[in-house]
Amino acid sequence: MSAAVDTLRLTAEDALGLVERREVSPAELHGAYLEAIxxxxxxxxxxxxxxxxxxxxxxxxxxxxxxxxxxxxxxxxSRILSGYVPVFDSTVAARCKAAGLxxxxxxxxxxxxxxxxxxxxxxxxxxxxxxxxxVPGGSGGGTAAAxxxxxxxxxxxxxxxGSIKQPSALCGNVGLRPTYGTxxxxxxxxxxxxxxxxxxxxxxxxxxxxxxRIIAGRDAADSTTVELPSAVELPSAExxxxxxxxxxxxxxxxxxxxxxxxxxxxxxLELVEExxxxxxxxxxxxxxxxxxxxxxxxxxxxxxxxxxxxxxVRYGRRSEGESYREMVEGSRDEGFGDEPKRRxxxxxxxxxxxxxxAYYGQAQKVRTLIVREHASAFEKFDVLATxxxxxxxxxxxxxxxxxxxxxxxxxxxxxxxxxGLPGLNVPCGFSExxxxxxxxxxxxxxxxxxxxxxxxxxxxxxxxxVPARLRA
Amino acid sequence: xxxxxxIGLEIHVQLKTRTKMFCRCPVGFGAAxxxxxxxxxxxxxxxxxxxxxxxxxxxxxxxxxxxxxxxxRAVFARKNxxxxxxxxxxxxxxxxxxxxxxxxxxxxxxxxxxxxxxVRAHLExxxxxxxxxxxxxxxxxxxDYTLVDYNRGGTPLVEIVTAPDIHSAEEAKRxxxxxxxxxxELGISDAEMEKGxxxxxxxxxxxxxxxxxxxTRCEIKNMNSxxxxxxxxxxxxxxxxxxxxxGGEVEQHTYDFDVATGTLTPRRAKEEADDYxxxxxxxxxxxxxxAALVExxxxxxxxxxxxxxxxxGETLDHERALVLVTGGLDALWRxxxxxxxxxxxxxxxxxxxxxxxxxxxxxxxxxxxxxLVEARERIPRQAFDEAIARVAEPGFSAAPxxxxxxxxxxxxxxxxxxxILAANPAQVEQYRGGKEGLLGFFxxxxxxxxxxxxxxxxxxxxxxxxxxxxx
Numbered sequence: 001m002s003a004a005v006d007t008l009r010l011t012a013e014d015a016l017g018l019v020e021r022r023e024v025s026p027a028e029l030h031g032a033y034l035e036a037i038x039x040x041x042x043x044x045x046x047x048x049x050x051x052x053x054x055x056x057x058x059x060x061x062x063x064x065x066x067x068x069x070x071x072x073x074x075x076x077x078s079r080i081l082s083g084y085v086p087v088f089d090s091t092v093a094a095r096c097k098a099a100g101l102x103x104x105x106x107x108x109x110x111x112x113x114x115x116x117x118x119x120x121x122x123x124x125x126x127x128x129x130x131x132x133x134x135v136p137g138g139s140g141g142g143t144a145a146a147x148x149x150x151x152x153x154x155x156x157x158x159x160x161x162g163s164i165k166q167p168s169a170l171c172g173n174v175g176l177r178p179t180y181g182t183x184x185x186x187x188x189x190x191x192x193x194x195x196x197x198x199x200x201x202x203x204x205x206x207x208x209x210x211x212x213r214i215i216a217g218r219d220a221a222d223s224t225t226v227e228l229p230s231a232v233e234l235p236s237a238e239x240x241x242x243x244x245x246x247x248x249x250x251x252x253x254x255x256x257x258x259x260x261x262x263x264x265x266x267x268x269l270e271l272v273e274e275x276x277x278x279x280x281x282x283x284x285x286x287x288x289x290x291x292x293x294x295x296x297x298x299x300x301x302x303x304x305x306x307x308x309x310x311x312x313v314r315y316g317r318r319s320e321g322e323s324y325r326e327m328v329e330g331s332r333d334e335g336f337g338d339e340p341k342r343r344x345x346x347x348x349x350x351x352x353x354x355x356x357x358a359y360y361g362q363a364q365k366v367r368t369l370i371v372r373e374h375a376s377a378f379e380k381f382d383v384l385a386t387x388x389x390x391x392x393x394x395x396x397x398x399x400x401x402x403x404x405x406x407x408x409x410x411x412x413x414x415x416x417x418x419x420g421l422p423g424l425n426v427p428c429g430f431s432e433x434x435x436x437x438x439x440x441x442x443x444x445x446x447x448x449x450x451x452x453x454x455x456x457x458x459x460x461x462x463x464x465x466v467p468a469r470l471r472a
Numbered sequence: 473x474x475x476x477x478x479i480g481l482e483i484h485v486q487l488k489t490r491t492k493m494f495c496r497c498p499v500g501f502g503a504a505x506x507x508x509x510x511x512x513x514x515x516x517x518x519x520x521x522x523x524x525x526x527x528x529x530x531x532x533x534x535x536x537x538x539x540x541x542x543x544x545r546a547v548f549a550r551k552n553x554x555x556x557x558x559x560x561x562x563x564x565x566x567x568x569x570x571x572x573x574x575x576x577x578x579x580x581x582x583x584x585x586x587x588x589x590x591v592r593a594h595l596e597x598x599x600x601x602x603x604x605x606x607x608x609x610x611x612x613x614x615x616d617y618t619l620v621d622y623n624r625g626g627t628p629l630v631e632i633v634t635a636p637d638i639h640s641a642e643e644a645k646r647x648x649x650x651x652x653x654x655x656x657e658l659g660i661s662d663a664e665m666e667k668g669x670x671x672x673x674x675x676x677x678x679x680x681x682x683x684x685x686x687x688t689r690c691e692i693k694n695m696n697s698x699x700x701x702x703x704x705x706x707x708x709x710x711x712x713x714x715x716x717x718x719g720g721e722v723e724q725h726t727y728d729f730d731v732a733t734g735t736l737t738p739r740r741a742k743e744e745a746d747d748y749x750x751x752x753x754x755x756x757x758x759x760x761x762x763a764a765l766v767e768x769x770x771x772x773x774x775x776x777x778x779x780x781x782x783x784x785g786e787t788l789d790h791e792r793a794l795v796l797v798t799g800g801l802d803a804l805w806r807x808x809x810x811x812x813x814x815x816x817x818x819x820x821x822x823x824x825x826x827x828x829x830x831x832x833x834x835x836x837x838x839x840x841x842x843x844l845v846e847a848r849e850r851i852p853r854q855a856f857d858e859a860i861a862r863v864a865e866p867g868f869s870a871a872p873x874x875x876x877x878x879x880x881x882x883x884x885x886x887x888x889x890x891x892i893l894a895a896n897p898a899q900v901e902q903y904r905g906g907k908e909g910l911l912g913f914f915x916x917x918x919x920x921x922x923x924x925x926x927x928x929x930x931x932x933x934x935x936x937x938x939x940x941x942x943x
């Protein structure tokens with residue numbers, strides 16, 4: 001039976017139909033994906049570990065390895081957590097289980113979700129299914145590459161400054177970073193608490209909406225969550241009459257945007273207009289000037305505190321030492337890679353006595369301004385659009401020597417993350433044979449508007465998003 | 473020169489909520505190590521805090537009882553440092569925006585009320601318990617290894633900080649007695665120093681009497697009873713005065729008070745200054761109690777001990793009022809007096825005999841107690857003591873004890889008195905030489921000889937007569 005399932009093309013929605021009509025059993029479907037993983041993951045390294053048994057009544061799912069799964073090792077891509085097996089499920093993992101989804105495995109990530117290429121994973125990088133010499137993006141490169149290569153119908157990632165949207169753009173799939181507070185962070189290995197959000201990655205906008213429906217909503221275990229003000233709608237309209245789309249002038253002025261990316265984005269915008277939407281320009285000067293520096297103060301500051309618990313005392317890696325201090329220092333020195341260390345140092349500095357006001361305090365004030373600036377843009381527009389990533393997937397090793405070049409991958413995704421707003425990556429074309437992504441940004445709780453716009457664009461474009469080299 | 477001590481106190485109170493501050497693990501003593509824990513209070517990856525709403529209500533009630541303003545918006549922050557008893561690497565604590573600020577407590581003293589400012593009262597989570605094994609210091613440096621019991625970790629704590637408004641060890645003790653009684657009556661903590669549910673650190677400096685300068689202060693820690701606190705403060709004041717008077721300068725330092733020797737031991741100075749890198753806890757929302765809730769809690773406050781000390785002090789002297797109220801005995805006293813007992817006698821019986829017999833004042837029927845107070849010099853001492861010991865038993869009646877008449881017949885008592893005077897000629901001599909305090913010595917002997925059956929007043933009279941007449 002499993003031979004009949006083409007995991008490269010099967011959407012989650014169609015897979016759900018197959019299971020519902022009992023044409024395929026959950027175990028057979030699970031098996032088909034494991035088979036695909038067996039074939040292709042040796043090269044791509046999307047998974048840190050897979051789960052052989054299909055426990056559930058529905059279709060499979062892949063979870064980024066920052067998502068705690070009871071009884072299944074969860075490392076966040078870090079040596080310091082190797083061997084750590086959670087005794088509890090994260091709320092999103094529990095909600096997936098409750099929906100009957102079977103856990104296929106845990107996908108690769110930059111260490112503690114810090115990175116834009118998965119090259120910071122302590123367990124080796126993942127590779128882009130379109131061109132294995134290139135990165136899949138990050139930090140959620142494992143999930144994005146897995147969905148793109150037919151190694152999972154869908155998956156969950158986590159996004160702090162672009163870790164869902166950017167890899168989805170680089171791998172050619174749909175990824176949603178939801179409004180801050182709509183999806184529980186309980187059980188998500190924390191990077192930066194005020195920015196982290198879990199969200200779906202899938203082949204289509206409708207799949208993303210279906211998965212968002214499963215995971216979203218208030219969770220008593222996460223004080224920062226809220227109930228959705230309105231139910232998640234599955235998009236079906238193919239026209240965009242009445243939709244006002246704003247394009248931030250300052251985003252398009254960025255020289256870092258490659259010509260091929262710009263061309264694909266602009267062609268997609270024309271199509272959006274043809275579908276009946278009004279497209280206009282808007283201004284987000286503070287957001288694009290200060291969004292990135294603001295993010296690189298707040299995120300490392302919170303990370304420096306969130307990563308303090310990895311001390312070798314209770315779980316994870318412990319180095320022996322003559323004293324408590326030696327043990328903790330050794331465990332952290334050997335357990336953390338360069339990027340977490342770099343951010344712990346940055347963040348510790350930003351919070352230190354005498355520097356707090358100038359750095360962390362100031363960044364919080366700027367953040368408030370960025371929130372306001374976005375709010376005023378949404379007085380005139382229903383959604384905003386930019387390219388998701390300034391570039392297509394870049395070769396492995398291209399940016400590892402230059403942290404600032406790596407940070408620049410998220411120039412376009414970070415401002416709306418800082419503002420706590422939802423963002424959806426929709427594939428919008430190709431450049432150099434590699435996928436280009438369009439980022440739709442919505443107002444707070446504006447996911448349904450993103451789904452409508454994304455779905456209509458996706459239908460109109462009709463792109464073949466199976467990596468060319470994998471097409472039969 | 474006369475020196476004036478300037479003392480501020482930092483008090484930690486462990487709340488007796490059913491569950492911990494940020495998770496639903498039970499709070500309590502005596503469970504096996506590390507059994508009252510969960511992913512949240514063990515700081516597992518991804519676990520998140522959810523605040524205990526009862527603890528938040530209780531800190532507001534305490535703040536109101538201490539005359540504080542209740543912040544419409546309080547914020548939890550993270551205090552970052554590494555220590556094995558701190559599983560997350562940070563303690564969640566209110567910092568620059570605490571729940572309660574600017575309070576004032578009027579402490580009734582014999583010469584009137586003394587105001588002690590309350591700078592703040594805030595909520596935080598307690599650390600776990602370290603047991604340092606091996607080594608001589610009992611500290612982590614030098615220990616062979618350290619065991620951690622996380623049962624206590626995450627218990628709700630209130631930290632109360634007073635202004636430096638206290639000027640003697642005695643005032644500090646009075647303030648703490650009053651504070652403790654207030655906390656106990658609010659029902660938010662057992663506030664027992666020996667169990668560690670109430671912990672007090674004192675900041676002490678001295679200045680020339682009449683000056684209003686603030687000189688360098690030292691902190692004293694590790695005092696586990698009100699008496700030790702008073703002794704610790706006295707020792708520190710003495711030390712600082714000696715430093716200043718010998719031309720030296722007091723340096724800021726932290727001392728441990730050694731209960732056994734009554735001495736202060738300086739803690740090892742840290743190599744670097746503390747930098748806790750406080751920032752607002754992003755996993756929690758600000759605490760915003762509604763004005764309606766605050767008013768409801770204010771209206772629900774009981775009459776507070778300080779007010780009652782003042783009120784009882786209108787009938788009794790200050791010292792008696794203080795003992796009754798801070799002992800939680802004033803309600804029984806009031807009811808016993810209302811039932812007909814004389815005020816001072818009732819106070820003496822309750823504060824001395826009743827407490828001495830370990831009787832629970834809550835179980836006592838005031839009407840029956842009033843009868844005993846009234847009859848206490850008439851009935852045999854033994855009958856009275858027996859009655860007091862049983863006065864809290866359900867259905868207790870004073871009647872059978874009141875029926876036991878004391879022996880007051882001079883004919884029966886006289887031979888005994890004579891025998892005792894004859895047996896103690898030296899004391900008789902001394903009494904007659906002017907040492908009249910010895911009267912009690914003779915009366916006691918008679919009471920003992922009669923096994924408490926004699927009427928104390930009759931014995932008194934008879935002994936005095938015999939001693940004075942038979943010269």
